Amino acid sequence: MTNTVAIGIQWGDEGKGKIVDLLAPDADVVARFQGGPNAGHTLVIGEEKTVLNHIPSGILHDETLCLIGNGTVVDPFHLVEEMDTLIDAGIPVADRLKISERCQLILPYHRDLDAAREAAKGKNKIGTTGKGIGPCYEDKTARRGIRLVDLMADDLDARIDANIAYVNFMLTEYLKADPIDRDEVARAIELARERLLPLAADVPLILQRRIKAGDSVLYEGAQGSMLDVDHGTYPFVTSSNTVAGAALAGLGVGPGQVDAVLGICKAYTTRVGSGPFPTELYNADGMACPSGKHMAERGNEFGATTGRPRRTGWFDGPVVQHAVRINGVTGLAITKLDVLDGLEEVKLCVAYELNGERLQSIPACCNQLDAVTPVYETLPGWSENTFGMTSIDQLPANAKALLKRIEEVCECPIAMLSTGPDRNHIIRLTD
Numbered sequence: 001m002t003n004t005v006a007i008g009i010q011w012g013d014e015g016k017g018k019i020v021d022l023l024a025p026d027a028d029v030v031a032r033f034q035g036g037p038n039a040g041h042t043l044v045i046g047e048e049k050t051v052l053n054h055i056p057s058g059i060l061h062d063e064t065l066c067l068i069g070n071g072t073v074v075d076p077f078h079l080v081e082e083m084d085t086l087i088d089a090g091i092p093v094a095d096r097l098k099i100s101e102r103c104q105l106i107l108p109y110h111r112d113l114d115a116a117r118e119a120a121k122g123k124n125k126i127g128t129t130g131k132g133i134g135p136c137y138e139d140k141t142a143r144r145g146i147r148l149v150d151l152m153a154d155d156l157d158a159r160i161d162a163n164i165a166y167v168n169f170m171l172t173e174y175l176k177a178d179p180i181d182r183d184e185v186a187r188a189i190e191l192a193r194e195r196l197l198p199l200a201a202d203v204p205l206i207l208q209r210r211i212k213a214g215d216s217v218l219y220e221g222a223q224g225s226m227l228d229v230d231h232g233t234y235p236f237v238t239s240s241n242t243v244a245g246a247a248l249a250g251l252g253v254g255p256g257q258v259d260a261v262l263g264i265c266k267a268y269t270t271r272v273g274s275g276p277f278p279t280e281l282y283n284a285d286g287m288a289c290p291s292g293k294h295m296a297e298r299g300n301e302f303g304a305t306t307g308r309p310r311r312t313g314w315f316d317g318p319v320v321q322h323a324v325r326i327n328g329v330t331g332l333a334i335t336k337l338d339v340l341d342g343l344e345e346v347k348l349c350v351a352y353e354l355n356g357e358r359l360q361s362i363p364a365c366c367n368q369l370d371a372v373t374p375v376y377e378t379l380p381g382w383s384e385n386t387f388g389m390t391s392i393d394q395l396p397a398n399a400k401a402l403l404k405r406i407e408e409v410c411e412c413p414i415a416m417l418s419t420g421p422d423r424n425h426i427i428r429l430t431d
């Protein structure tokens, strides 16, 4: 019985939803520990596609308990809509889902602030998902956030009034935007009371009891290590810690309750939003290298949450080496290998150079990261179709050679390979 943290180790959208859904039958509990509706995790089962934002990717399995931990931020309108979509599809969400009473609520004014700040930044914008994530985490740290449990507090109205006064000052005086709609805030609170409070729970207590009873837990990350607020490409990051260590604080478990860390990454690289991307080949602003276009088109690289086109580029070894280090990754899950089918040659960035010097690790400063020169190895591609393959023996020799080189460069074994979006498109290399 193992407790595994499954996280993205690039810039998000690595295929976490698919991998967590396929591992869920081996787990008794699937728990989200950070992020919120900025996440878009896609599950494909036959003809059915499900996109989850807050809800853990174990929700389609009837034996799996799904937990939303204290480290997450929850938008009542959005989460209730997400729940209702699943309920309409016949999933008994209320029987399978519990939400930490300590999780922070994203209220409409967080979204207003997110939008107004991005507009004020102009071309220097972060390119957020616009879901109010940054302002909500900011309120948490400033100790003025509203948690699920606070909906029952006597001083709730006074706290919300104080927050509204502050936000309106910021919006109208500083950001030159419209003041917030108080009625919408009241509706969000009402909806959270009616639909989310009944699911509120003491998550650490549940986890302690389940783990003691021998149940296994799959901790599901959102975003990716390069979007981590400390270890990512700051300031072009999200506002939470996305690394494996965040699973502990974001759920209320101890280090001994994690046995393995699965680092999920694509066989190439993508990024949505602004910020450095050393191996970039293709983007909507006019960078149009044919290999990058191939990845964008064949990989259908559009954001699951916002629909924005994703930037694409070659596999970045230094990024994954960094992620292996900061997360203690014990095995890699390489996804979207099939997207590279048909390329004549495939490049692998094995190091960075800056001012003619080879770097030992990725620079902490974004301006330096923007200035690095990737050192590439070029490997022959393959013309065979790997889509949907389920055995390593089926893979073309050149694909195997690329994977071997990825293991060597990243100093981490590959535990599984994904060859298509469906739950069954998987090659398991270790148990």
Ligand code: GDP
Pocket (backbone or CB within 6 Å): 008, 012, 013, 014, 015, 016, 017, 018, 039, 040, 041, 042, 043, 044, 298, 299, 303, 304, 335, 336, 337, 338, 339, 418, 419, 420, 421, 422, 425
């Ligand atoms: P997440 O945020 O990490 O869960 O990833 P997203 O769901 O945002 O994006 C991954 C996209 O790739 C989704 O559309 C998945 O259905 C799809 N996908 C996942 N694994 C594979 C794969 O191995 N091959 C292909 N072609 N698509 C995949």
Ligand code: IMO
Pocket (backbone or CB within 6 Å): 008, 011, 012, 013, 014, 035, 038, 039, 040, 041, 126, 127, 128, 129, 130, 131, 132, 133, 134, 221, 222, 223, 224, 227, 236, 237, 238, 239, 272, 273, 274, 304
């Ligand atoms: P999943 O879980 C990809 C990016 C945004 C932006 C930055 C900050 O599906 O992998 P935020 O709204 O969080 O303040 O935006 O982070 N971002 C993601 N990119 N996948 C995600 O989630 C992301 N969540 C946030 O594009 O660059």
Ligand code: MG
Pocket (backbone or CB within 6 Å): 012, 013, 014, 039, 040, 041, 042, 304, 305
């Ligand atoms: Mg996603």
